[in-house]
Amino acid sequence: MKASTYRWWMMSVEREAEAALDTVRDRYGRIVRPEEAAEIRARRTEAALQGYRTDLAGAALPLLDVARRALDAMPPVDHVRAWRDVLSGLAFSHTEILRLADLPAEHGRQALWPHLARWAEHGTIAVYLADQHHHPAPEFTTDESREWTRRVQAAQDRGELDLIESWYAADGRRITLAYLVEDDASEVIALAGDPGTPLWSVIGRYDNELAAGRVLPKPVPPGVLHPEGPGLFTRPEPAPEIPVQVLLRDVAEAHSAGDVSEALLTATDRGTSAGPMTHLQQLLDETARFCHALETGQGRSLGGRLDALGRQLGLLADEIRDAAGELGKTVAVLPPHRVPKLPRRPVLETTLPPAAPRTVPSARRS
Numbered sequence: 001m002k003a004s005t006y007r008w009w010m011m012s013v014e015r016e017a018e019a020a021l022d023t024v025r026d027r028y029g030r031i032v033r034p035e036e037a038a039e040i041r042a043r044r045t046e047a048a049l050q051g052y053r054t055d056l057a058g059a060a061l062p063l064l065d066v067a068r069r070a071l072d073a074m075p076p077v078d079h080v081r082a083w084r085d086v087l088s089g090l091a092f093s094h095t096e097i098l099r100l101a102d103l104p105a106e107h108g109r110q111a112l113w114p115h116l117a118r119w120a121e122h123g124t125i126a127v128y129l130a131d132q133h134h135h136p137a138p139e140f141t142t143d144e145s146r147e148w149t150r151r152v153q154a155a156q157d158r159g160e161l162d163l164i165e166s167w168y169a170a171d172g173r174r175i176t177l178a179y180l181v182e183d184d185a186s187e188v189i190a191l192a193g194d195p196g197t198p199l200w201s202v203i204g205r206y207d208n209e210l211a212a213g214r215v216l217p218k219p220v221p222p223g224v225l226h227p228e229g230p231g232l233f234t235r236p237e238p239a240p241e242i243p244v245q246v247l248l249r250d251v252a253e254a255h256s257a258g259d260v261s262e263a264l265l266t267a268t269d270r271g272t273s274a275g276p277m278t279h280l281q282q283l284l285d286e287t288a289r290f291c292h293a294l295e296t297g298q299g300r301s302l303g304g305r306l307d308a309l310g311r312q313l314g315l316l317a318d319e320i321r322d323a324a325g326e327l328g329k330t331v332a333v334l335p336p337h338r339v340p341k342l343p344r345r346p347v348l349e350t351t352l353p354p355a356a357p358r359t360v361p362s363a364r365r366s
Helices: 002-022 034-055 060-072 078-101 105-130 142-157 209-215 244-252 257-267 276-293 297-329
Strands: 161-168 174-182 185-193 200-206
Touching: 002 034, 002 060, 002 105, 034 078, 034 105, 060 078, 060 105, 078 105, 142 161, 142 174, 142 185, 142 200, 185 209, 200 209, 244 257, 257 297, 276 297
Parallel strands: none
Antiparallel strands: 161 174, 174 185, 185 200
């Protein structure tokens, strides 16, 4: 489908733009030449528009029509209603792209990028819906499922059930492929439900993963952690941050307690210029949020564990800030007897190339 091709095109365009933007940033990631950055983003938008004209300008509306007809045939579960909203947003963005593309570059180009990005982000949902030609094979009967579920539950208790991959089907079920290991042999089975809780059942047995993929319900597009948040192509510029390696170097080269105190305070800063330790706590909190959003037994357990670790890290950061404040109050410097020990010869910054081997000139023949 051309929407998938366009997504790959946009990823290439974004990578090239990010590489170019890196040349106008300082060592901490801040844009220091805004005029050049604006020109880079303008070229990025032009390249994205070229890809849209090639891949989607004429194909977008027919694709959306087929996707809507597929939605009409599905049960009205939550994700189906959400997909209908996505299709409406894609239709609006298509209209806006065509309208803004006809305006002079200085008027319409800045507003184009969010609409182009929307198709790159979510056009694959329309592709999935338009490609509903797969008809899954019949699954286990109730009696077969009950028998196999007891057998696999026993194997799970023995630690002989190895999960392979998991996805959601269009009807909302979570499908998981697994290896059932018995008597030094393994076979592929499919589970419906959450393997981390007792509420699951075996729906099929297959010779291999490829055979299972041919007959099981196909995966639907996975969800996102922040439905209202930015996407891959619309994420904000990262906030500047002093790397831990730079702070470590500052401490190693410091002479006064105040300099070391400042390094610790920088690492734990919670303001607009959040330090790396604060970002680590945010990473734990976001990961915990992701685990809870999985809506599985194991996800809830891991989410609670990461929540606790995030709180512990926050308390540790408080202790570090307190220690940094006390260190700054000492107004102390290193004693002068810690004199640098110099090597006999200065240490070279680069290694000299090995000397070329001497060659003995051959005797000239008469």
